[in-house]
Amino acid sequence: MAFTLPNLPYDFKALEPHIDARTMEIHHGKHHNGYVTNLNKAIEGTDAEKLSIEDICKHISKYPVAVRNNGGGHYNHSLFWTVMGPKAGGNPSGALADAINAAFGSFDEMKTKFNAAAATRFGSGWAWLIKDASGKLAITSTPNQDNPLMDIAEVKGTPILGLDVWEHAYYLHYQNRRPDYATAFWNVVNWTEVAKRFGA
Ligand code: MN3
Numbered sequence: 001m002a003f004t005l006p007n008l009p010y011d012f013k014a015l016e017p018h019i020d021a022r023t024m025e026i027h028h029g030k031h032h033n034g035y036v037t038n039l040n041k042a043i044e045g046t047d048a049e050k051l052s053i054e055d056i057c058k059h060i061s062k063y064p065v066a067v068r069n070n071g072g073g074h075y076n077h078s079l080f081w082t083v084m085g086p087k088a089g090g091n092p093s094g095a096l097a098d099a100i101n102a103a104f105g106s107f108d109e110m111k112t113k114f115n116a117a118a119a120t121r122f123g124s125g126w127a128w129l130i131k132d133a134s135g136k137l138a139i140t141s142t143p144n145q146d147n148p149l150m151d152i153a154e155v156k157g158t159p160i161l162g163l164d165v166w167e168h169a170y171y172l173h174y175q176n177r178r179p180d181y182a183t184a185f186w187n188v189v190n191w192t193e194v195a196k197r198f199g200a
Contacts, residue, residue: 002040003053005033006078014086018184020173028081031168035073035145042066053078057149068152072145076126076162083161083197085190096195103137110139111186114163117141118182124166127182130157131198141165160197161189 008028013021042064043049048056053075060068091107092100104110110129118127121141128140130148133156140148140155148157163185170181 002049003036003074005036006081008081010086015084015188018187019084019170019181023168023170023172026172027164027169028077032073032077035070035077038066039070039074042070054149057147058151060150061152068150069145072147072150075149076145076147076164079159079162080164082193083190084185084188085193086188088190089187090191092191092195094195096191096198099131099135099137099198104139110137113139114161115179115182118163118165119179121165127163127165128157128159129161129194130155130159132157137198158197158200161194 005028008024011021012024012028015024043056048063048067053071056063056067056071057075060071063071091097097107100107100110104113114127114129117139118141121127121143123143125141125143126145126147128142128148130138130140132138137160138155138157140153140157142148142150142153146153147162148155148159150156163182165178165182170178174181
């Protein structure tokens with residue numbers, strides 16, 4: 001069973017003015033689609049065709065670099081589209097808010113640390129809010145299309161929120177102002193989805 005490009009759960013323009021429609025269209029239709037196509041080519045005829053993308057990521061050190069790059073790209077973008085939304089922003093609540101306060105002191109402090117991870121990731125990569133094996137939240141970042149599920153990640157855990165900091169994610173609207181893009185991201189975070197991933 002080949003992997004498929006998931007539909008974007010909202011219009012390309014739904015995240016404006018924070019993320020522009022043209023960026024979303026190219027990002028989903030060209031970049032993510034390319035990762036799916038190249039992942040399918042890389043695993044064709046192998047046992048990986050029967051696995052979930054999560055299981056492939058968890059044992060990524062066994063696979064060729066094309067699976068790491070394109071499998072990571074598919075997992076990361078599939079998460080990214082769902083943790084954003086048009087009726088979003090605001091504050092986390094409930095058990096997730098409690099866990100954020102326990103780990104970082106406050107929601108504002110968590111955002112500051114996350115934005116710093118996004119800003120300081122050199123070159124292309126991702127900033128993450130993850131749940132570690134003990135259930136505690138942490139912030140980390142990964143290069144390229146790596147993610148914290150991967151057995152090669154420096155800091156491992158289950159991603160519950162991720163921000164793509166590749167230039168293709170923001171350059172049309174923000175050019176070199178990656179920190180402005182990271183700040184704007186909080187206006188489109190779908191906390192219902194993040195809480196669901198935290199509780200899973
Ligand atoms: Mn991307």
